[in-house]
Amino acid sequence: MICPRCQLTELEDELAQNALSRLDNDTYVCSPCGSDESILDVAGVGQRESWPIKRPLMDWEMLMTFTKSVDVER
Numbered sequence: 001m002i003c004p005r006c007q008l009t010e011l012e013d014e015l016a017q018n019a020l021s022r023l024d025n026d027t028y029v030c031s032p033c034g035s036d037e038s039i040l041d042v043a044g045v046g047q048r049e050s051w052p053i054k055r056p057l058m059d060w061e062m063l064m065t066f067t068k069s070v071d072v073e074r
Contacts, residue, residue, distance in 0.1 A: 003030035005037075007052040023047045032057050039063050 003009045003018075009030035011018050019034020021027045022041060029037070036057040040046060043063055049055075 003033055005029040005033040005051050005053060006057065009033070035059065 001011045003011055004027060005021065006029075009032060011028060011030055015028050017031075018028040019031050019037070021029045021034070022037045033053075036053075036059075037047060039058040039060060039062075043058075
């Protein structure tokens with residue numbers, strides 16, 4: 001089964017090995033999408049996009065680079 005959020009990554013056969021989406025807390029997404037959702041929440045952006053998303057997934061390094069470039073208070 002393909003990830004409903006990115007439509008790029010195959011979900012693991014055992015659903016518990018995937019990520020539970022923060023959008024509805026009911027839908028499983030691929031692990032990279034789960035990380036992307038958590039990064040958006042940490043950044044204060046939240047889940048605003050319709051699925052499938054049409055941008056590259058965020059990673060923690062991208063978030064740290066962004067926060068350093070805008071001098072975000074921690």
